[in-house]
Amino acid sequence: MxxxxxxxxxxxxxxxxxxxxxxxxxxxxxxxxxxxxxxxxxxxxxxxxxxxxxxxxxxxxxxxxxxxxxxxxxxxxxxxxxxxxxxxxxxxxxxxxxxxxxxxxxxxxxxxxxxxxxxxxxxxxxxxxxxxxxxxxxxxxxxxxxxxxxxxxxxxxxxxxxxxxxxxxxxxxxRERNQYEQVVANNGFYQGVVTDKIDLIRLRCANSEGYYPVLSGNKYRYGIRFMHLVPEEGSSGSVSDNINFEIACC
Structure with a gap:
């Protein structure tokens, strides 16, 4: 894959x-x-x-x-x-x-x-x-x-x-500050906490399922929303399934 x-x-x-x-x-x-x-x-x-x-x-x-x-x-x-x-x-x-x-x-x-x-x-x-x-x-x-x-x-x-x-x-x-860990984005969404030591968030996920991640947040927490590459007509484009992926907070 x-x-x-x-x-x-x-x-x-x-x-x-x-x-x-x-x-x-x-x-x-x-x-x-x-x-x-x-x-x-x-x-x-x-x-x-x-x-x-x-x-x-x-x-x-x-x-x-x-x-x-x-x-x-x-x-x-x-x-x-x-x-x-x-x-x-x-x-x-x-x-x-x-x-x-x-x-x-x-x-x-x-x-x-x-x-x-x-x-x-x-x-x-x-x-x-x-x-x-x-x-x-x-x-x-x-x-x-x-x-x-x-x-x-x-x-x-x-x-x-x-x-x-x-x-x-x-x-x-x-990049060597931290290792990847397995997490789940429930209904296509994952939330984490920002610490002073985090300068870079790395995501590793499948690239053949027709979705991609988008990150947003502030100095306290961040959210990762998975979006469909080709959204259905009239939809928001966000993925509603649970997605397994890997994350490293560096």
Whole structure:
């Protein structure tokens, strides 16, 4: 049975982390496109990622979170059954990321100063703006040999490596906070209590039954309502059956 994992962030910081994580996955996918028209999507994703980095003070969030994880690991190092080698390796990685973050003023700023990217970026915000008559130098680049394009793409993506490393590690820490447990949504609805330590709610459920979860709530409790993908005419669209699924509050 196909299984889907849904993730619902409970704070703006984690929303931004998830957005960046997904954009990096899209960036990896689009960077492998071969045709010139497919390659245009690479720039679209790249500029979306840069826009997000410029709007957010993500560097401060990274430093704060790494500092918290570092203190937690130091505390766990006193536990007699801890894997000292793995803990030491993780601490070393955190120290490295923290050092690099403190040496960097603005994440992604080097790409903002790239002359080629700067010359085409504004047109991508206009619907249908990335046309050959508007950006002949872009289409000249798209006609270059694959090795030339791959070299440039690798250079651009590499300059976002620090952001990717932080997102990958911090999301790994977050997802490992808790394990999945089996629960039941009676009449398609499940309610839980929010604690200060919950930043992300993960759901794992069947993906072939024609329903999906929607989360709502406040700082005290949350509710998960399962909805029909194709609701019947005149119905609210909510599922009335009992649904077994798994949840992890991270």
């Amino acid at each position: 196909p299984i889907a994992i849904y993730e619902f962030p409970l704070c703006e910081k984690v929303r931004n982390y998830l957005r960046l994580e997904q954009l990096f996955k899209q960036l990896d996918h689009t960077s492998e496109f071969d045709s010139e028209y497919e390659s245009l999507y690479f720039f679209d994703v790249l500029f979306t990622l840069l826009d997000l980095l410029e709007r957010l003070d993500i560097r401060t969030d990274f430093i704060r979170d790494i500092d918290v994880h570092e203190k937690n690991l130091v505390h766990w190092s006193k536990h007699p059954n801890i894997d000292s080698a793995a803990l030491e390796q993780t601490l070393k990685k955190l120290h490295q990321l923290l050092s690099e973050l403190k040496r960097t003023n603005k994440l992604g700023s080097s790409l903002k100063d790239d002359r080629f990217l700067a010359s085409i970026r504004q047109r991508f915000s206009i619907p249908g703006g990335a046309m050959s008559f508007d950006l002949p130098h872009l289409f000249c680049w798209l006609k270059q040999a694959k090795a030339v394009r791959e070299k440039d793409i690798h250079m651009w993506v590499q300059q976002l490596g620090l952001v990717r490393q932080n997102i990958t590690l911090l999301m790994q820490f977050l």
